[in-house]
Amino acid sequence: MCFTCIFWTGVDSLVQSKLYPELQEHTTQFYTQEQIKDLVSYAGDRGIRVIPEVESA
Numbered sequence: 001m002c003f004t005c006i007f008w009t010g011v012d013s014l015v016q017s018k019l020y021p022e023l024q025e026h027t028t029q030f031y032t033q034e035q036i037k038d039l040v041s042y043a044g045d046r047g048i049r050v051i052p053e054v055e056s057a
Contacts, residue, residue, distance in 0.1 A: 006043065009053045 015030045017023050024030055031039075040050050 006050050007053050008050055010055065022035060030048045 014027075014030050014038065016030055020024070043050050
């Protein structure tokens, strides 16, 4: 069985936060949660798994 995966790096700094909306004030571009849901759904329909890689300090 073959799996196709996308490792999405740096996700923590590019994702809209509903819990801490002030984080978006310091970045010019980020993905909304709806955009991420659409992307993951699109990939899943094509047999691609999206794996977020969140960096820790």
